[in-house]
Every structure is written in structure tokens, then in C-alpha cells.
Amino acid sequence: MAPHVKIEPEPSDERADWKDLPMLTTNYSGSILDHPSFQNACRAEAVILKQLQTALDKLPRGKKRIRLKKKLEKIQFHNSPAKRIVALIGITGSGKSSVLGETVDDRGVAKTSGIGRAVTHIAQEYSQRPDNSSSPYRLVCKFKTEDQRREQMETLLDDWRRLDLGGITPADGEFKIIEENSKAALSVIRTVLGGVNGFNLQHIEYGKNGVTRQAALAVLYRWIGLMRMPEGALQDGNYSQNFDDTKSLQKAIHEFQQTGLWPFVGNMSILFDSEVLKDGLVIADLPGCFDSNHIRAKTADAYLPRAQEIWIVANITRAVDNPVIESIADRYFRGLEDVGDLHQPIVNIICTFAGEIPDDIDWVAENLIDADTLQQAEDEYADAEESGISQEIALAEHHLQSLKMKARNDKVTADIIEEWSSTFGPNQLKVFCVDNKMHRQGGRAKEISGIPELRQYSSNIMAQVVYKNAMESLCVQTPALITSFQTYIDMMKNPSSSQEKEAAFGEKEIQTSTIQWAEWEASVSGGCALVTSTARENSASITQSARMHLKKWESLPYPTIGAFFRRDGIHKPKGSLVQVSWCAQLLGCILSEIRSTFRKLDKCAKSAWTTIKAKMIERFENHEGQYEDGDGLDTVLRLLRSRKNNLKVQLDHEQENFTQQLLQIKRKAVSSDTESYIFNIMQPTFQQGKVDFGKLYACTKSPHTLTNSGPGVKLRNVERLRSAIEDGAFLVAYANKVDKACEELIDATRLRFHAVIKDVADDIKADLEPVIAAQAADCFFQKDPLLQGELDAFMWDITLKKEEMDLNIESAKALGQELWGSDKVTPNHG
Numbered sequence: 001m002a003p004h005v006k007i008e009p010e011p012s013d014e015r016a017d018w019k020d021l022p023m024l025t026t027n028y029s030g031s032i033l034d035h036p037s038f039q040n041a042c043r044a045e046a047v048i049l050k051q052l053q054t055a056l057d058k059l060p061r062g063k064k065r066i067r068l069k070k071k072l073e074k075i076q077f078h079n080s081p082a083k084r085i086v087a088l089i090g091i092t093g094s095g096k097s098s099v100l101g102e103t104v105d106d107r108g109v110a111k112t113s114g115i116g117r118a119v120t121h122i123a124q125e126y127s128q129r130p131d132n133s134s135s136p137y138r139l140v141c142k143f144k145t146e147d148q149r150r151e152q153m154e155t156l157l158d159d160w161r162r163l164d165l166g167g168i169t170p171a172d173g174e175f176k177i178i179e180e181n182s183k184a185a186l187s188v189i190r191t192v193l194g195g196v197n198g199f200n201l202q203h204i205e206y207g208k209n210g211v212t213r214q215a216a217l218a219v220l221y222r223w224i225g226l227m228r229m230p231e232g233a234l235q236d237g238n239y240s241q242n243f244d245d246t247k248s249l250q251k252a253i254h255e256f257q258q259t260g261l262w263p264f265v266g267n268m269s270i271l272f273d274s275e276v277l278k279d280g281l282v283i284a285d286l287p288g289c290f291d292s293n294h295i296r297a298k299t300a301d302a303y304l305p306r307a308q309e310i311w312i313v314a315n316i317t318r319a320v321d322n323p324v325i326e327s328i329a330d331r332y333f334r335g336l337e338d339v340g341d342l343h344q345p346i347v348n349i350i351c352t353f354a355g356e357i358p359d360d361i362d363w364v365a366e367n368l369i370d371a372d373t374l375q376q377a378e379d380e381y382a383d384a385e386e387s388g389i390s391q392e393i394a395l396a397e398h399h400l401q402s403l404k405m406k407a408r409n410d411k412v413t414a415d416i417i418e419e420w421s422s423t424f425g426p427n428q429l430k431v432f433c434v435d436n437k438m439h440r441q442g443g444r445a446k447e448i449s450g451i452p453e454l455r456q457y458s459s460n461i462m463a464q465v466v467y468k469n470a471m472e473s474l475c476v477q478t479p480a481l482i483t484s485f486q487t488y489i490d491m492m493k494n495p496s497s498s499q500e501k502e503a504a505f506g507e508k509e510i511q512t513s514t515i516q517w518a519e520w521e522a523s524v525s526g527g528c529a530l531v532t533s534t535a536r537e538n539s540a541s542i543t544q545s546a547r548m549h550l551k552k553w554e555s556l557p558y559p560t561i562g563a564f565f566r567r568d569g570i571h572k573p574k575g576s577l578v579q580v581s582w583c584a585q586l587l588g589c590i591l592s593e594i595r596s597t598f599r600k601l602d603k604c605a606k607s608a609w610t611t612i613k614a615k616m617i618e619r620f621e622n623h624e625g626q627y628e629d630g631d632g633l634d635t636v637l638r639l640l641r642s643r644k645n646n647l648k649v650q651l652d653h654e655q656e657n658f659t660q661q662l663l664q665i666k667r668k669a670v671s672s673d674t675e676s677y678i679f680n681i682m683q684p685t686f687q688q689g690k691v692d693f694g695k696l697y698a699c700t701k702s703p704h705t706l707t708n709s710g711p712g713v714k715l716r717n718v719e720r721l722r723s724a725i726e727d728g729a730f731l732v733a734y735a736n737k738v739d740k741a742c743e744e745l746i747d748a749t750r751l752r753f754h755a756v757i758k759d760v761a762d763d764i765k766a767d768l769e770p771v772i773a774a775q776a777a778d779c780f781f782q783k784d785p786l787l788q789g790e791l792d793a794f795m796w797d798i799t800l801k802k803e804e805m806d807l808n809i810e811s812a813k814a815l816g817q818e819l820w821g822s823d824k825v826t827p828n829h830g
Contacts (some may be wrong), residue, residue: 035811052072054794068485091290095436103451108249126283139268141238160186195228312349349420368411369403381400395444681730
């Protein structure tokens with residue numbers, strides 16, 4: 001079924017005009033999903049799929065019919081409502097819940113304290129309620145059973161007591177980890193059991209005051225049994241309750257969070273009506289980051305991998321250097337040793353309290369507002385106050401506030417983009433400056449609050465997802481299914497000629513593989529070019545960016561630098577030690593600019609292999625399908641399936657081989673051993689001065705090893721290392737090394753790929769020729785002559801509908817190109 005198309009019960013005429021079908025139900029006024037071209041294309045596809053379903057029921061039973069049915073079901077599943085999760089994170093009190101309430105246009109659904117206090121304990125997902133729901137609000141969550149809670153609490157009890165009873169001292173290497181685990185476990189125990197009558201830590205502190213572990217567990221289990229259960233429907237750990245208003249909903253959530261059971265809940269789901277959520281968007285409100293409560297902080301951290309998009313909510317006065325942004329950057333977009341495939345969400349930043357303008361801003365001196373423009377706005381406000389007319393005063397005040405808000409918001413946005421676009425991607429990072437209070441005021445304040453733009457963006461998220469899924473179905477999957485139907489019907493008319501035509505299977509597959517390989521090579525080469533061009537074309541800007549970061553490090557107070565070194569066991573950081581650490585900072589910044597492109601290359605290669613393998617196997621499966629329902633062709637089927645399985649195994653092997661070699665290239669690009677590109681580039685320069693570059697560079701990764709590095713690592717050598725790293729030629733040479741290695745890998749893979757395809761295709765040709773020559777099949781339609789005419793009529797009608805669908809598809813593609821720069825939409829929400 002096409003996306004968001006609800007097909008009414010069939011009329012008496014099975015081939016009723018598809019224009020009579022209902023319109024798509026979408027929620028974006030004026031969006032591409034409401035456009036007649038997109039609507040008509042999806043409705044035409046829905047009718048085609050219905051016709052194919054009817055035709056499928058008339059086909060002879062067999063494996064081919066099963067295969068066609070699976071393809072049809074795959075399209076229907078592909079067009080089912082999509083889902084995309086957005087996670088709201090930020091420091092406690094940054095305004096996450098308020099932003100959520102304004103975005104979904106239901107201020108009561110997300111409870112806020114209004115004074116910066118933590119009110120969100122559990123990850124709370126907000127999504128659209130089902131159409132058949134009897135109440136406007138529904139709360140659903142699942143928590144652990146009593147046995148599971150006992151097991152978890154027993155583990156926490158042991159973690160808490162291990163520090164005291166394990167004989168661990170600060171000199172032990174694992175002391176810090178065990179100490180942190182002990183503190184965290186104690187925090188959870190207090191949170192869970194603190195409300196139980198008679199709770200006293202001394203009763204479960206085994207190993208002390210004569211309390212045994214068995215006695216402590218008995219008390220612990222008794223307390224767990226006394227825990228107050230939340231009111232509502234409880235069955236097998238599931239909680240589900242309907243509510244008529246947000247007041248009763250928030251009361252239930254508050255009571256649930258007071259029971260002590262909330263640490264055992266993964267997340268809550270709040271379901272209600274919202275225009276923003278109706279097409280599958282899910283917004284998750286997470287507890288505040290860096291929360292003093294261990295469980296709340298851990299809950300937010302554990303939920304993030306589920307999200308495809310992260311909105312970092314920050315007070316506009318602390319948005320540029322917000323620690324949450326730094327945390328997300330370190331988690332998903334940095335890390336010198338990370339060369340694997342990592343899920344990277346889209347990251348956007350929402351600056352709250354944008355309407356609160358400080359009085360101490362010098363708008364003209366800071367080049368935020370032109371002097372004449374500011375003076376004119378202030379004069380208009382002064383004149384309005386003199387007039388005493390309230391409407392004129394309000395209008396002039398609004399104009400002045402709008403001017404200042406826009407100037408401040410533009411400045412903050414530019415600073416954030418400059419600071420973080422290189423980390424998150426210049427075309428992906430978006431900044432929204434909003435003020436929830438202004439939006440609630442309505443009128444002119446609402447227009448400049450920033451919330452309308454955030455709502456439009458939220459709607460656009462699902463518009464792109466739905467559009468992408470629909471266009472893939474309209475342009476690729478449904479046409480391919482129509483072709484498969486027609487090919488099968490033609491084969492049933494004359495199976496012998498079809499078999500003879502397929503005798504030259506080997507040559508055809510070689511030709512096809514050449515085209516498919518070109519697509520693979522273009523994709524992978526593009527990823528490689530992105531890595532090398534980042535270094536080669538932007539060497540000066542990257543080095544300058546790294547130098548700016550290095551200046552921040554150099555400007556740190558000496559006590560701060562000392563604390564940094566003491567963390568690694570160095571108690572007198574000076575001279576070459578500080579220089580080495582500066583080198584590490586500089587080189588780390590340079591490679592961090594390039595490292596994210598390696599992840600993109602990895603994703604390009606993985607996607608390209610998936611595509612080419614699927615296309616090659618599909619070609620073999622299509623050929624195999626010619627024989628599935630014939631009489632006496634079991635031998636052909638067995639041969640084809642055997643060769644197809646061999647091909648799959650060999651292609652999997654080639655992908656594994658390619659991936660391992662690409663991983664070696666990436667490791668050489670970011671490591672410091674004697675095989676690394678950095679070592680090969682730098683070593684000749686330092687050999688002239690009889691300096692061991694490997695030992696010197698190793699110190700940049702672990703400064704404390706400098707004291708044990710022996711002769712050669714002197715201050716002048718460290719300064720030479722720093723100078724060499726800052727040289728732009730280093731990046732160009734680095735890029736050339738990577739480029740050459742990638743080209744050699746692609747060339748070698750190309751030769752192996754074509755050899756595999758040729759061998760398999762030649763084997764199939766040799767297998768099929770004698771079998772096909774000896775076998776023939778009767779025309780299926782000789783057994784049922786009327787069926788042929790009926791199926792031909794269905795396919796003719798489907799062909800006409802497809803022509804109409806194709807005309808609308810071209811218009812829909814043009815709309816996608818106009819809106820997003822491409823009809824093949826990616827999760828960029830541009």
C-alpha cells in the first residue's frame with residue numbers, strides 16, 4: 001500500500017478509476033506531500049498494487065508465486081508509516097521540556113518546573129496516539145519484575161561493598177573504577193529504597209557491625225517487597241493507563257517517579273494527538289545531562305543510541321561552549337583510535353531564552369546593529385511612549401526587540417557554526433534560537449519566538465522520510481515488480497523459447513557486472529576523494545584551525561596544565577614535556593578534521609558492497625525464477641541455486657577482504673607505529689638529525705613516557721616535530737599516501753571481482769546448455785486458455801496506470817529537487 005493511503009473496500013468493479021480513491025492524509029500545509037503530483041502518483045501505485053494482488057491470486061501455485069507475493073509484501077511494508085526518533089538533551093534547567101511542549105503544541109503534556117529543577121527522571125517518548133484510542137492521552141511503560149529487581153539490587157549491593165571488602169587501595173590500578181562503581185551503586189540503592197519504611201543502610205552494610213551478606217540480602221528482599229506500586233493497570237511488568245487531561249497524566253507520572261520503581265523503567269511513552277507527530281516523528285525528552293543523580297544521568301546516556309537525531313538544548317548565553325555539545329562531539333565524532341563504523345546522528349542546537357536580551361550589550365561597538373538603524377528604532381520607541389498610545393508603544397517595542405533579538409541570535413548562530421560545523425558537518429548542523437515564553441504570549445511575540453521555525457523543521461523531518469520511502473517504491477520497487485509479473489506471464493506462454501534465450505546467461509552477466517562495478521567504484525572512489533581532498537585542498541585552513549585550538553591550550557593557567565599532567569603521573573611538567581603535549585594537541589586537532597571523513601568512506605564502501613551484491617544475486621535469482629514452475633526442470637534449479645550460493649559466498653569473501661584492507665589503510669592513517677603514514681612522512685626529516693621519530697611521536701600520545709624515552713627526545717627535537725606538523729606540506733603528503741593506497745585497493749578488488757563473476761557465469765553456462773537442450777515444457781495456458789486473456793487484461797490495465805503514475809513521478813521528482821536539491825532525499829532535512 002502506498003504511504004498514508006487508506007484504501008476503501010473494493011467497489012463492485014475491481015478496476016474502478018483510481019481517482020475515486022481518498023487523498024493522502026498529511027499534516028504539512030503546502031508541503032510536497034500535499035502536492036497533487038505526489039498524491040496522484042501514490043494513489044496510482046496503490047491501485048497497481050491492488051491489481052497485482054488480484055493477478056497474483058490467479059497465478060498457478062508454486063515457488064514463483066511465493067516469490068512474487070514476498071516482493072509485493074515487501075513493497076507494502078516499505079510503504080508502511082515511518083518512524084524517526086529525536087532525542088532532546090541538555091543540562092538540567094535548560095528548558096528541554098518547555099521546548100518539547102511548544103513544539104508539539106501541547107504545553108501541559110511535558111511537565112516543567114519553571115525554576116531550572118529536574119522534573120524528568122525517565123526517558124519520556126512523545127508520539128502520536130492510535131486512531132482507535134478512547135482517550136486523548138495514554139501512558140505506557142514497562143518495568144522489571146520483582147525477580148529481576150532483586151537480581152539487579154543484589155548486584156548493586158555487591159558493587160557498593162566491594163570497595164571496603166576487597167582490600168583495594170589507591171595504589172591499585174583499578175581503584176578509580178571500583179570507587180566510581182561503588183558510589184554509583186550506593187546512589188541507586190538510596191534512590192530506589194529511600195522511600196521504604198524502615199530503610200537504613202546499616203542493615204545491609206554487610207561485612208560491618210556483624211551484618212552478613214545473607215542477612216543483608218534478606219533485608220534487601222523484604223524492602224523490595226514493600227515498595228509502593230503505582231496506581232493503574234499493572235500486568236507482567238506492563239503499565240498502561242488512559243487519561244482525559246494533562247493534569248491527571250502529569251499526576252500519574254509524578255506518582256510513578258516517587259515510587260522508587262522508576263529506575264527499573266527503560267522509558268515511558270506518552271501518546272496523544274499532535275500535528276507534528278502524526279506522521280511518525282517521536283520526540284524523546286531525556287533527563288538532564290551531568291545530573292547529580294546517577295540514574296538520571298545514566299538514563300539519558302543510555303537512550304541516545306536509539307535516536308537518529310539529537311537536539312542539544314542550551315541556554316543562549318552558554319550555547320557556544322556548552323559542555324553537552326562537547327560531550328556529543330567526543331562520543332560520536334571524535335576519537336583518534338576510532339576507525340570503525342559508528343552510528344552518527346544528526347545534531348542540531350536549540351538555544352533557549354532567546355528573548356531575554358542583556359542590558360550590557362553594546363550593539364554598535366560589537367558590530368551587531370548599525371548605529372543609524374538602532375537609533376531610528378529607539379527614537380520610534382521614545383516617540384511612541386510620548387504619545388501614550390498603547391498600540392503604538394507595543395508596536396515600537398516589538399520592533400526594537402525584534403531588531404535586538406535577530407542581531408543577537410545571528411551572532412550566536414554564527415559563533416556556533418564557526419565552532420562546531422567542522423565537527424558535526426557544515427551542511428547538517430542547524431541552530432534554532434527560541435523563546436518559549438514569547439511563543440505562549442501569542443501575537444507578534446509568537447512570530448519572532450523561533451518556535452514556528454522549529455515546528456516547520458520538525459514537520460519537514462518526516463516529510464523527507466515519507467517522500468524518500470515513497471519515491472523509492474514508486475521509481476524502483478513497483479516497476480520492478482510489474483516487470484517480474486510480465487516476464488513470468490510471458491514465460492508461461494512459451495517456456496521453451498524463454499529457456500533457449502537464457503542459454504547465453506554467462507555473457508549477459510559479465511556485461512551487467514561491468515555496469516554494476518562502475519557504480520560500486522564511483523561510490524567508493526567518491527568516499528576516498530572526500531578523505532584526500534579534505535587534507536589536500538584545505539591544508540592551510542585545517543592547520544590554522546588546529547593552531548587556534550592549540551592557542552587555547554597554551555593559554556591555560558599553569559595550575560591547570562599541571563593538573564593535566566599529574567593525571568598521567570607527571571609531577572613536574574615543564575620544558576619538553578609541555579611542548580610534547582602541545583604537539584599532541586595540534587596533531588590531534590589536524591587528524592580530527594580528517595577522521596570523520598574516514599567514517600563516511602567506510603559507510604560508502606559498506607553501502608556499495610550491499611548494493612552490488614544485492615543486484616548480482618537478484619540477476620541470478622531472476623534467471624532462476626524462469627524454471628521454478630516448469631515441469632521436469634528440477635535439475636536446472638539445483639544447478640542454478642548451487643552456483644548462486646557459490647557466488648554469494650565468494651562476494652562475501654571479497655567484501656571481507658576489501659574491508660580488512662581498508663581497515664589497515666585507516667589504521668595506518670591514524671596510528672603512530674613504524675607502518676603509519678605519519679611515520680613514513682616524518683621519519684626521513686628526523687633521520688638527518690639522528691632523531692628517532694617513532695619514539696618522539698609516541699610521546700605525543702602518552703606524555704608521561706617522555707621521562708623513560710632515553711636520549712634523543714630533547715626540547716629542540718620536540719620543537720622540530722611541532723614545526724613539521726604545522727607545515728601544510730605534511731597534510732598534502734599525508735593525502736597522497738592515503739590516495740595511493742585506496743587506488744591500489746580499488747584496482748585489486750576490481751580484478752578479483754570480475755574474475756569471480758566470469759568463473760561463476762561460465763560455470764552456469766556450461767551447466768545449463770546440455771540440460772536446456774534436453775528439456776522442454778508445455779505452455780501453461782494450454783491447460784487454462786481463458787486465464788491467459790484475463791491476465792493479459794490485468795497487465796494492460798496496470799500498464800496504463802503505470803504510465804499515469806510515471807507522469808506524476810516526474811513532477812514529484814522536480815518538486816523534491818526544488819525543495820531539497822535532490823529527489824533522492826537523505827536524512828539531512830536541508
